[in-house]
Amino acid sequence: MSELKTVGIVGFGRLGQYLVNELLTNGAKWGLKLGFVWNRTASQQLYDSCGDSNLVLEELSQFDRYAVDLIVEVSHPVVIQEFGTKFVNHCDLMIGSPSCLADKHLEESLLLASNKSNRTVFIPSGALWGGNDIRKMSTRNTLKGLSITMHFHPDSLKLDGELKSLNDSILDKPITLYKGPVRQVCSLAPNNVNTMAAAAIAGYTLGFDGTVGCLIADPNLKDYHKIEIEVTGPSNVANNCRFSVSTTRLSPSMGNSAVTSMATFASFLSSLLNANKHMGKGFQLC
Ligand SMILES: NC(=O)c1ccc[n+]([C@@H]2O[C@H](COP(=O)([O-])OP(=O)(O)OC[C@H]3O[C@@H](n4cnc5c(N)ncnc54)[C@H](O)[C@@H]3O)[C@@H](O)[C@H]2O)c1
Structure with missing residues (x-):
């Protein structure tokens, strides 16, 4: 051996x-x-x-x-x-x-x-679900849009500064803490947005500046981490139909404060x- x-x-x-x-x-x-x-x-x-x-x-x-x-x-x-x-x-x-x-x-x-x-x-x-498919599209230069929305219970979020204050202010309704290029949110919530970073690396032609990340704190999401991925590709010029894929990953977590869900x-x-x-x-x- x-x-x-x-x-x-x-x-x-x-x-x-x-x-x-x-x-x-x-x-x-x-x-x-x-x-x-x-x-x-x-x-x-x-x-x-x-x-x-x-x-x-x-x-x-x-x-x-x-x-x-x-x-x-x-x-x-x-x-x-x-x-x-x-x-x-x-x-x-x-x-x-x-x-x-x-x-x-x-x-x-x-x-x-x-x-x-x-x-x-x-x-x-x-x-990250479908990372290899996103990478294939990047390599073929057919990746036109990529967005990742991550929903966590507020206790799972490890934040500083303004995002921490927003997260601390949550009562019973979900709040969007960030929406924009993945590059900026990586320094604001480094422990929680690794999936967004992995997506930006998979979709390297869009990368950290062209991949959109959205971080949502949801006090009602007690037992799961939820990740939605939206991918768009080229349109068929003949009928204007666009390639698109949407996935939702609901992964049970061990307690509200876990940064990693069980399937991960x-x-x-x-x-x-x-x-x-x-x-x-x-x-x-x-
Ligand atoms: N790539 C992904 O999709 C993905 C998914 C889940 C978790 N993660 C990341 O993996 C890492 C570990 O996750 P986990 O669930 O074990 O988290 P955890 O909170 O249970 O453990 C983190 C560990 O890192 C240590 N640590 C924290 N801050 C540190 C610092 N500044 N310097 C040195 N050590 C430090 C802690 O002492 C602890 O031992 C985290 O960064 C997390 O964000 C990545």
Whole structure:
């Protein structure tokens, strides 16, 4: 049997815990093993879950002491801001918080690092439905419009500034917190709009400036995260009929404060298994 690929997990929140448990339990049958786990605070729960204290990375700046093939970030966009290019110089990278890529400078630095090191930067589809179809349309230059509307319970939203005040003011009716280009909302709600960012990357011909994001806080949406995706393509000049696709994804969440809905955990795991293969330089949806 060929050697197991080694995976480092950066972040030990709900997604990180789920992935660590899957790697420890089932990794070998998928050709994967856990290389390290890092969290902002290394709790006893982290040590207990890893079983072996050597698997706990205490200082993220020392990640390169571990010979890992792939690092999976499931923490916060700021971690990719600080360490993303360093990770890519060392191994493949899967970015769980792709809202960080709204920063053009960071996107360019990651691409440059990937080109130099011939490592892959994987973007998991996460909660994005139909990402590969959107990408195909982009590649054929037939993607004309893309909009993503994300509805969350107000307690699921991790916001700052003006959006936080608006969200805090909600009583019993839904409020649209933002509608406009995805690029701007990524810095306003970085933890909650990763699906919009993944869509902007899938639909790269429209990208962060041409993809429209709408963020709605809905106090009545207690047990689900709801995502609506609207795609438009070219019209048939003969009869003026336009290509369009609309999807609605209703995914149950564990409690009102969860930023990740339940089906998204399994989607992340599938993305991790897709990222098992090194795909060469550049960004790859997985
Ligand atoms: N791509 C997608 O479609 C998608 C879907 C769901 C979640 N996500 C993202 O994946 C990440 C993890 O999700 P989760 O459900 O595990 O969230 P979570 O809130 O349960 O866990 C987040 C973890 O990151 C850590 N963290 C938070 N801020 C940090 C910071 N500034 N620096 C370092 N560490 C920090 C926390 O301590 C925690 O361990 C989040 O960024 C989330 O937005 C992406």
